[in-house]
Amino acid sequence: MRPDESVERVKERGAGGGFGAAPVAGAGMPVIQLEDVWLTYASKRADVEALAGISVSVEANTFVSFIGPTGCGKSSLLKLVAGLFAPSRGSILVRGQRVEEALRARSFGFVFQDATLLPWRSVLGNTELLLQVCERAPAEREQVARRFLEMVGLGGFLSHYPRELSGGMKQRVAIARALTLDPDILLMDEPFAALDAITRDRLNLDLLRIWSQARKTVLFVTHSIGEAVFLSDRVLVMSARPGKVVADIPVGLPRPRSLELVESPEFIACARQLRHLLAEGAVYDGSL
Amino acid sequence: MTEASRRAGGYLAPFLLVLATIVAWEVAVPVLRVAPYVLPRPSAILVELGRSADSLWGHTVVTLREILLGFVAGSAIGIALAIVIAQSQVLERSLYPIIVFLHTVPKLAIAPLFVLWFGYGLLPKVILVIVISFFPITVNTIYGLTSVDRNIIDLMRSVSASRWQILRWIQVPNAIPYLFAGLKISVTLAVVGAIIGEWVGTDAGLGFAILISSTQLRTPFMFAAITIISVIGVVMFYLVAVCERLLIPWQEPRDVTRTVGV
Numbered sequence: 001m002r003p004d005e006s007v008e009r010v011k012e013r014g015a016g017g018g019f020g021a022a023p024v025a026g027a028g029m030p031v032i033q034l035e036d037v038w039l040t041y042a043s044k045r046a047d048v049e050a051l052a053g054i055s056v057s058v059e060a061n062t063f064v065s066f067i068g069p070t071g072c073g074k075s076s077l078l079k080l081v082a083g084l085f086a087p088s089r090g091s092i093l094v095r096g097q098r099v100e101e102a103l104r105a106r107s108f109g110f111v112f113q114d115a116t117l118l119p120w121r122s123v124l125g126n127t128e129l130l131l132q133v134c135e136r137a138p139a140e141r142e143q144v145a146r147r148f149l150e151m152v153g154l155g156g157f158l159s160h161y162p163r164e165l166s167g168g169m170k171q172r173v174a175i176a177r178a179l180t181l182d183p184d185i186l187l188m189d190e191p192f193a194a195l196d197a198i199t200r201d202r203l204n205l206d207l208l209r210i211w212s213q214a215r216k217t218v219l220f221v222t223h224s225i226g227e228a229v230f231l232s233d234r235v236l237v238m239s240a241r242p243g244k245v246v247a248d249i250p251v252g253l254p255r256p257r258s259l260e261l262v263e264s265p266e267f268i269a270c271a272r273q274l275r276h277l278l279a280e281g282a283v284y285d286g287s288l
Numbered sequence: 289m290t291e292a293s294r295r296a297g298g299y300l301a302p303f304l305l306v307l308a309t310i311v312a313w314e315v316a317v318p319v320l321r322v323a324p325y326v327l328p329r330p331s332a333i334l335v336e337l338g339r340s341a342d343s344l345w346g347h348t349v350v351t352l353r354e355i356l357l358g359f360v361a362g363s364a365i366g367i368a369l370a371i372v373i374a375q376s377q378v379l380e381r382s383l384y385p386i387i388v389f390l391h392t393v394p395k396l397a398i399a400p401l402f403v404l405w406f407g408y409g410l411l412p413k414v415i416l417v418i419v420i421s422f423f424p425i426t427v428n429t430i431y432g433l434t435s436v437d438r439n440i441i442d443l444m445r446s447v448s449a450s451r452w453q454i455l456r457w458i459q460v461p462n463a464i465p466y467l468f469a470g471l472k473i474s475v476t477l478a479v480v481g482a483i484i485g486e487w488v489g490t491d492a493g494l495g496f497a498i499l500i501s502s503t504q505l506r507t508p509f510m511f512a513a514i515t516i517i518s519v520i521g522v523v524m525f526y527l528v529a530v531c532e533r534l535l536i537p538w539q540e541p542r543d544v545t546r547t548v549g550v
Contacts, residue, residue, distance in 0.1 A: 079442060082442075082446045083446075084442050084445055084446060103446065103448060104448055106447050106448065108446045108447075109446075110439075110442065110443050110446050112439045112443075114437070114439065116437055116439045116440045116443060118440070118457075118458070118461065119538045120461045120464075120536075120538040129457065130443075130447050132453075132457065133444065133447050133448075133449040133453055133457075134447065161538055163538070181447060187446075
């Protein structure tokens with residue numbers, strides 16, 4: 001059958017290409033383990049193969065980006081990891097346990113491309129939402145929400161409504177909301193894709209600052225090569241549909257990172273490598 | 289132009305239009321020699337409103353009670369039905385056709401049936417108002433409950449939120465603007481429902497008054513009753529619109545004529 005054949009090809013590619021080795025930093029049990037994950041869903045015309053044999057393991061407290069063309073199943077991958085739906089095949093383990101366990105332990109914080117704030121709630125109210133779900137006391141809710149809103153720089157906008165905020169500010173609220181339950185794993189689905197370049201740079205810097213304060217495992221989906229290199233410890237390059245991981249690139253740039261880094265030869269070399277891989281990934285898919 | 293004078297100008301234009309129409313009507317009836325029993329002049333209607341005030345008031349109270357009871361009960365039923373249907377696709381698929389069927393049955397055709405079942409009193413009218421007014425509320429509310437951003441639901445599920453929590457904090461607030469769109473349509477239908485109910489069998493109410501006055505060629509009285517019915521409809525519509533404004537402060541303030549859709 002075709003599926004098995006594709007797996008072989010991915011494996012071949014991973015070995016032959018010479019960039020498949022997973023980074024050894026932070027030995028111990030990986031936080032997230034995907035084993036040969038497939039996702040097929042039924043659409044009107046035919047079954048659509050979204051993901052084809054993804055095997056990835058992510059060490060604790062690392063920042064991992066997924067980059068790839070539109071429709072390669074990156075967003076689906078995040079929702080699979082969070083257990084929002086089940087893979088057609090393969091297994092996903094979080095801290096060695098089934099996803100359902102992690103879901104019950106509230107291990108995941110989600111940030112989407114659209115801030116998905118509730119228009120009828122103030123900034124503070126939106127940030128308290130998940131704490132409310134967990135039935136925390138009102139005083140504690142407010143205290144926690146305030147703390148994270150201050151962390152994302154919105155301490156002065158507690159009673160504003162979403163329609164009064166800029167796109168960047170809305171995403172800051174979404175990030176604060178995702179952090180309120182102190183999840184181990186932050187799942188970010190193109191969170192800054194809709195923002196202008198200047199706002200995006202600033203949010204990238206702030207995200208790294210927040211991440212250094214509250215160390216978490218981050219899975220970050222993006223279309224932007226620069227963003228992926230700037231933020232990540234590791235970048236996974238995906239091919240067009242059906243999505244496969246075609247390369248696994250460690251980013252060895254020193255931390256803390258500042259915007260000047262973008263002009264360094266190491267950064268440029270890494271970005272160039274990714275650009276080539278993305279172009280290759282597209283050709284690779286076309287040859288199937 | 290200042291904001292205040294611009295707003296005043298916004299109200300002035302429709303007022304002048306209504307006034308001009310009434311004046312034109314007043315002048316046209318004698319000029320075109322229209323018989324008063326065919327089309328009375330606005331002034332004659334006004335005189336009739338004053339002369340028959342007692343009798344008209346009695347009819348108004350009866351009709352108003354039917355409308356209010358029916359509308360409140362219809363809204364409650366409509367909302368409850370929407371919440372039930374929004375819970376699952378199976379429920380939606382099984383209940384929706386029945387509701388659409390109930391809505392498409394001509395109300396005038398089933399009104400006599402209600403008289404047969406529930407007699408000549410208040411009840412058959414209230415039931416007719418319920419049947420005619422719940423549908424837009426149900427359809428709109430279902431849409432509001434189910435048109436929630438997929439990602440928000442996923443966000444809630446990612447922290448193991450219960451169905452009840454999602455309904456209460458996400459779906460219901462999301463449905464409120466849609467609910468009000470439905471209420472605005474329903475409130476005008478409720479007026480129609482009460483009048484139809486009265487035509488089929490009763491001895492009081494504005495619908496009854498219209499029916500009787502038409503057989504007696506008391507056209508000014510008929511127009512007086514029609515005027516009251518229209519005023520009830522318009523006032524109730526704007527009351528709903530005011531409630532909407534008060535209950536949905538998070539929506540962008542819009543031009544009143546656009547909110548209200550007149």
